[in-house]
Amino acid sequence: MTYTVQIKVMPHKELLDPQGKAVMGGLENLGLTGVEDVRVGKHITLQINADSPEKAKEMAEEASRKLLSNSVMEYFEVSVN
Amino acid sequence: MTYTVQIKVMPHKELLDPQGKAVMGGLENLGLTGVEDVRVGKHITLQINADSPEKAKEMAEEASRKLLSNSVMEYFEVSVN
Known part of the structure; x- marks a missing residue:
């Protein structure tokens, strides 16, 4: 089955x-006051073909670690929906 | 109050x-097969000082329209948490 996985880096x-x-x-x-921090x-969206949502999440985490994020400067969060 | 608003573009x-x-x-x-689309x-996180979550969301949507996204090429989604 194909799962949609959202990755935030x-x-x-x-x-x-x-x-x-x-x-x-x-x-x-632009006159938009009230914003205190930005x-x-x-944001990366993957379509992953896997046996279960857990497998899809594992694959996305591996992709994030190996390619999509630089752990010195960034952290990532993965969610499957 | 300060609200954290997540924007995905x-x-x-x-x-x-x-x-x-x-x-x-x-x-x-990298040998990660099974990924069908990327x-x-x-992803933009705003800290917004506003009276209500609705006001914070409105401000974030205005910011997205005016500065953060290019409507010809991109769409955005705003969520307050």
């Missing part, structure tokens, strides 16, 4: 996020 | 996603 909370800071400046220039990361 | 389903295709090639080279987009 974000910069570690303790690291500066220059792209997020730039977006925050842009929002202020973090920008990646 | 993805390429429209009917458009080609060259970055996704490149990731799929990379996964195959789409790569952005």
Whole structure:
């Protein structure tokens, strides 16, 4: 069966996020006040053919570790739906 | 109160996603077979100071429309948690 797996890859909370800071400046220039912090990361959607949702999640975690995220700077979260 | 708002910005389903295709090639080279499709987009987390979750969501949708997404090529989904 084919499962849709969502992967969120974000910069570690303790690291500066220059792209997020730039977006925050842009929002202020647009008059959108009230935004206190912005973090920008990646969102990856995989269609995985696997025997069970657990197998699909395992494959997505392996892909995240090996290719999609850099563990020095980023963390990832995987969810199957 | 401060609300955490998650925004997912993805390429429209009917458009080609060259970055996704490149990731799929990379996964195959790593021996991860079973992945049938890959789409790569952005994930943005906002901390928004607002009176209610509804107001926070409205602000995030305005930010997505005006700055964070390009409606010609991308769609976005906003969720408050």
